[in-house]
Amino acid sequence: MMHTQISRRHLLRSAMAGTAAVGLSPWVNSAWANPKITQLGHAPTLSGTEIDLVVDETLVNMSGKDRMAVTINGSLPAPTLRFREGDTVTIRVTNRLQQDTSIHWHGIILPFNMDGVPGVSFPGIKPGKTFTYEFTLEQSGTYWYHSHSGMQEQQGMYGAMIVEPAMPEPIEFDREHVIMLSDWTDENPHRIVEKLKIKGHYYNRNEPTVFDFFKDVKELGFGGAMQKREMWNQMRMSPTDLADISGYTYQYLTNGTPQKANWTGLFKAGETVRLRYINSAAASFFDVRIPGLKMTVVQADGQNVEPVEVDEFRFGPGETYDVLVTPVKEAYTLFAQSIDRSGFARGTLATQMGMSADVPEMDPVQWLETQDMMGAMNHGAHGGHAGHDMGGDTMDHSAHEMAANTQTDHSAHGAHDAHAGHTMAENPLAKPSQQVRHSKHEYGASVDMRVDTPRTNLDDPGIGLRNNGRRVLTYADLRTLGGPLDPRKPEREIELHLTGNMHRYVWSIDGVEYGKSEPIPFQFGERIRVILHNDTMMTHPMHLHGMWSELESPDGEFLVRKHTISVQPAQRVSFLVTADALGRWVWHCHIMYHMDTGMFREVVVS
Amino acid sequence: MNITRRHFLIGLSIAAIPGLSMAQNHGDHGSGHNGVHNSGHANHSNQDMGHDAHSNHTPGMSHGTKVGREGRPQDVKQTIQINMHDQNKFMPNRVEVKAGETVRFFVRNMGQNKHEFVIGSQQELHKHAQMMKQDPNMAHKDPNMISLKPRQRGGVVWHFDKPGTYYFGCLQPGHLDEGMIGTIEVK
Ligand SMILES: [Cu+2]
Ligand SMILES: [Cu+2]
Numbered sequence: 001m002m003h004t005q006i007s008r009r010h011l012l013r014s015a016m017a018g019t020a021a022v023g024l025s026p027w028v029n030s031a032w033a034n035p036k037i038t039q040l041g042h043a044p045t046l047s048g049t050e051i052d053l054v055v056d057e058t059l060v061n062m063s064g065k066d067r068m069a070v071t072i073n074g075s076l077p078a079p080t081l082r083f084r085e086g087d088t089v090t091i092r093v094t095n096r097l098q099q100d101t102s103i104h105w106h107g108i109i110l111p112f113n114m115d116g117v118p119g120v121s122f123p124g125i126k127p128g129k130t131f132t133y134e135f136t137l138e139q140s141g142t143y144w145y146h147s148h149s150g151m152q153e154q155q156g157m158y159g160a161m162i163v164e165p166a167m168p169e170p171i172e173f174d175r176e177h178v179i180m181l182s183d184w185t186d187e188n189p190h191r192i193v194e195k196l197k198i199k200g201h202y203y204n205r206n207e208p209t210v211f212d213f214f215k216d217v218k219e220l221g222f223g224g225a226m227q228k229r230e231m232w233n234q235m236r237m238s239p240t241d242l243a244d245i246s247g248y249t250y251q252y253l254t255n256g257t258p259q260k261a262n263w264t265g266l267f268k269a270g271e272t273v274r275l276r277y278i279n280s281a282a283a284s285f286f287d288v289r290i291p292g293l294k295m296t297v298v299q300a301d302g303q304n305v306e307p308v309e310v311d312e313f314r315f316g317p318g319e320t321y322d323v324l325v326t327p328v329k330e331a332y333t334l335f336a337q338s339i340d341r342s343g344f345a346r347g348t349l350a351t352q353m354g355m356s357a358d359v360p361e362m363d364p365v366q367w368l369e370t371q372d373m374m375g376a377m378n379h380g381a382h383g384g385h386a387g388h389d390m391g392g393d394t395m396d397h398s399a400h401e402m403a404a405n406t407q408t409d410h411s412a413h414g415a416h417d418a419h420a421g422h423t424m425a426e427n428p429l430a431k432p433s434q435q436v437r438h439s440k441h442e443y444g445a446s447v448d449m450r451v452d453t454p455r456t457n458l459d460d461p462g463i464g465l466r467n468n469g470r471r472v473l474t475y476a477d478l479r480t481l482g483g484p485l486d487p488r489k490p491e492r493e494i495e496l497h498l499t500g501n502m503h504r505y506v507w508s509i510d511g512v513e514y515g516k517s518e519p520i521p522f523q524f525g526e527r528i529r530v531i532l533h534n535d536t537m538m539t540h541p542m543h544l545h546g547m548w549s550e551l552e553s554p555d556g557e558f559l560v561r562k563h564t565i566s567v568q569p570a571q572r573v574s575f576l577v578t579a580d581a582l583g584r585w586v587w588h589c590h591i592m593y594h595m596d597t598g599m600f601r602e603v604v605v606s
Numbered sequence: 607m608n609i610t611r612r613h614f615l616i617g618l619s620i621a622a623i624p625g626l627s628m629a630q631n632h633g634d635h636g637s638g639h640n641g642v643h644n645s646g647h648a649n650h651s652n653q654d655m656g657h658d659a660h661s662n663h664t665p666g667m668s669h670g671t672k673v674g675r676e677g678r679p680q681d682v683k684q685t686i687q688i689n690m691h692d693q694n695k696f697m698p699n700r701v702e703v704k705a706g707e708t709v710r711f712f713v714r715n716m717g718q719n720k721h722e723f724v725i726g727s728q729q730e731l732h733k734h735a736q737m738m739k740q741d742p743n744m745a746h747k748d749p750n751m752i753s754l755k756p757r758q759r760g761g762v763v764w765h766f767d768k769p770g771t772y773y774f775g776c777l778q779p780g781h782l783d784e785g786m787i788g789t790i791e792v793k
Binding site (some may be wrong): 106164482483484485486487488491524525526527578580 | 679680682685687710712714723750754755757758759760761764
């Protein structure tokens with residue numbers, strides 16, 4: 001049904017080259033004599049309650065170069081697992097690599113020792129060994145699974161997991177396709193980390209040049225242009241820091257196939273087609289649309305939501321959205337541009353194989369705007385600045401002081417102070433606290449930026465999608481059907497700041513990298529509010545294992561149940577967690593390179 | 607998108623299931639301040655607010671109790687998990703607590719029906735169950751209880767002063783009569 005003929009042909013050629021392929025890959029140590037060829041774009045479906053998965057290195061050729069991928073059952077993406085809610089499943093995972101491996105079942109509620117995080121849930125799976133996972137599925141929806149070891153996820157080790165609901169589903173459709181988007185690099189992912197550590201902007205080719213400067217001089221005058229430069233320099237950031245690794249190393253894949261392969265999913269005219277979009281990229285946010293089709297979002301992170309009709313949505317690594325479309329023409333392009341506009345993943349929805357529709361131009365690159373760096377600072381003063389650029393007239397000198405700004409003037413922001421005189425009838429935790437509390441560790445070398453006036457609104461689609469003339473999904477649009485999993489209000493509140501130093505390429509939580517951190521304690525049975533406050537200029541998809549994250553509005557109203565919550569630059573969001581799962585869990589940014597360099601914490605529920 | 611719209615009618619009707627009203631925040635006073643970063647709110651203490659103070663919030667009627675009082679989450683010494691099943695029973699249905707200690711009952715609805723966990727004396731529970739029979743859709747919410755839709759979980763933080771035998775029951779019509787009641791031995 002799905003074709004990847006071009007890459008097939010490439011692969012055949014590679015295969016014929018035989019042993020010559022050995023050694024071509026600079027980043028694989030294993031000594032395979034006859035490398036197996038990876039099956040691309042045709043993830044087989046495995047169902048039932050007993051599954052065998054084998055992790056191995058297999059050959060791929062995405063761009064003319066032979067490389068070794070880390071795959072499951074020789075397929076990229078890995079097989080689609082189809083289970084039934086309520087079933088107890090046994091999954092045997094055999095490691096044929098020469099390094100440890102693991103599988104994490106992303107978004108699945110299970111016992112902590114089945115969660116698959118080496119060093120926390122279990123020791124990992126040694127070369128040659130088999131580990132048996134066993135758990136009962138107490139949920140339904142679209143999920144996925146991936147390696148939690150080294151850089152194996154970047155190297156191709158991810159697949160979809162679909163859990164059919166035990167009860168009839170409110171979503172009706174005639175046909176479905178999994179659309180798994182990811183990023184692929186021919187480079188050694190470990191080498192990428194080294195390069196990023198040397199220079200955080202290594203892959204950011206949208207950095208302003210001297211020509212941009214002269215253009216600015218023309219537009220803003222010399223003073224304005226200087227001011228613009230100076231501000232960025234002061235903050236040691238680049239105005240286009242949207243993704244730290246870009247299309248200059250990445251190819252963006254649709255179901256494991258590059259653009260030219262044009263992965264195609266079929267439909268018959270008049271059918272309602274369910275597309276299960278999964279972002280399994282190591283580091284890329286995608287802006288997804290299907291020109292000519294409205295998408296009705298029906299599920300977010302596997303949980304049914306009130307239907308919302310949109311033209312486009314953005315999602316980060318780890319997130320999933322299920323959409324319904326009703327195509328009538330012969331072909332449509334499945335278009336997903338990366339957040340930094342360095343490239344796009346492409347596929348086609350068509351009535352027969354071999355068809356294609358127009359592929360749109362990518363949108364222009366945008367610089368981060370004031371609200372992405374300073375949050376709500378300029379609200380009021382410049383009112384309605386959503387569409388503003390970093391133009392000279394919106395420049396605020398206070399930006400220069402941002403990094404040096406200490407906890408001076410916080411009382412002014414403490415809206416809750418007004419509560420002091422209230423009667424006991426008002427729960428002080430009814431709404432998330434707005435008082436910014438930077439940890440003392442945020443004043444060290446690991447942190448190059450702090451936001452004192454975050455924005456809390458959830459109706460901003462984010463940089464590059466604002467006012468683009470299309471209806472773009474935002475978190476403010478999402479409502480999980482049936483309400484929260486726990487009707488309680490929070491019993492306490494914790495605040496975590498997402499922090500980093502772009503130039504040193506270290507990422508952290510509250511200024512503390514994982515290696516130096518202590519686990520976060522949760523008390524079994526409690527209902528906790530977690531405030532995530534982003535003190536960086538990048539969007540971080542934060543994934544808590546083992547327990548649901550129930551996102552709330554700035555007023556404390558329940559919105560949507562998710563497993564991965566993307567926090568935009570200078571944004572402050574909050575969600576409620578019921579600590580209903582004993583054991584050791586982890587909480588991390590799902591951008592592999594941020595996780596790997598420190599934006600990762602252990603959470604202990606006891 | 608007419609076709610799709612139609613497909614959604616079922617979904618929407620599920621969203622409209624009654625019970626969402628239970629999530630309203632009136633009368634919800636339990637508030638801890640033992641966060642990693644302490645909440646900057648004024649240090650409310652709810653020690654002095656017995657459940658009686660809530661009665662005026664409850665539009666229906668109070669199912670409060672004279673047995674102990676609402677506890678503060680930061681004082682919790684013991685957490686007891688109690689599962690509620692559609693066979694109209696609690697698992698476990700007998701628990702032990704030390705007098706003077708604050709306990710969290712962490713309650714999960716394992717079934718497909720709505721269930722409740724309400725602390726009280728046997729007399730109070732039967733009286734309240736009777737009221738519920740007369741008006742099954744009565745809105746009720748007090749600190750000594752949690753009402754859970756299928757698959758929901760929640761909790762009650764309670765402080766028992768005096769030794770004695772107390773009870774927890776489900777006030778959904780008929781459930782108490784069928785044995786959906788458990789004992790709390792306070793020693
Ligand atoms: Cu991150
Ligand atoms: Cu009951």
